[in-house]
Amino acid sequence: MFYVAASLAAEPPFDREGLVRAVLEQNPSLAAAQAESEAADVRPVQARAWDDPMLSYMAAPASLGGDFGNTVRLSQRLPFPGTRALAAEALDGEADATRGDATALRLRLAAEASQLFDAHVLAVEAITLSHAHRALLEELRVATETRFRAGQGSLADSIQAEQALAMLERDRIGLEAERASVVARLNGLLHRPTGALLASPALPVAPVVLPQSAVAPPELAAAAARTQAAEAMRDADARERFPGLEVMGEYSSMWDEPMHQWTLGVAIEVPLHGRRRTAAVDEAAAMLRAAEAELAAVGDEVAVAAVEARLAYDAARAGLALTEARLVPLARARLAAATDAWRTGGGTFVDVIDAARMLRDAELELALARATTQQTAAELARASGFLPIGGTP
16 A cells, blocks of 8 residues: 555555554564464363373284284273363463463554654655755855845855755755665565655644543553463462373273173372472462562553653643744744844844754754654553554554
């Protein structure tokens, strides 16, 4: 949808929602996470299933050619009651944690795509401002030459204008490189060649959709699921201390009486080597403590991240309002005053160049403030458990 061939064929502009959805559909990391989640979902089925029965056959070689004797046995292992259910419960918890990890990855990639969209918008706006500022400097350069020919200015003014144009060209090269870097990162998220070009972003830019409330962060849900899984695994390993059974039935042709040919039996594990089972329980208990500590740490992290995201967003909004309401208008007024003073002989051309540079810087600050506000909004949405385009992943 967003690929533009090397021939720069016309493509429709792309917007934030389309980019985020394309990343969520095409990113290979999400495909890998989805496959891992599907694999985790079927592991509990394996844990709940019984072992396959064993069918064995034995024969008496010396009886070949005579009254041939053979034995057929069918046996089934029966684990201690509750062991399989607890093991499956632990794997259910791991499956929930894997889904939580996949959801967290979707949120991170969606926020990153949204933030890169704003970075791309910023790069395009910065280049556009560079072109507009270049046109302004060209007008000023022509004016200096006209005044010099009329004996009202100096050659230094023309040189000053040329120097400002050269510095602007140097800055433009850096802006183009920055835009190319953003495009490469976007292509990486979209699983496309890094050199592929993107069409221009759609204008006006659709803002990030901020949630009205917060949901449980998937990182926290995943940590809680791992804690539950560790607890179930500890209980399952404790059950492993109790011996399992094996029931069997056998037919042997090596008995003459039919009542002796058919037999039923039972076998039980003799737990003489208990150190292995005890060590497994100790390991599971330690893993449970680690999971509980990790849950507490993740809880602290997500709480701090939510506060930081809110503070960053509020600060970005305040900075945007200040830049838009005061800094840019003041810079425009300064340039107008410096230009009028220079044209009437009450100021220097250096003042005009400085004022023009201050206006460009202020307009760049305004573009940066808009992008930063949207980028911090995307991070706030992620910290609240939502996509930057609205809704949960």
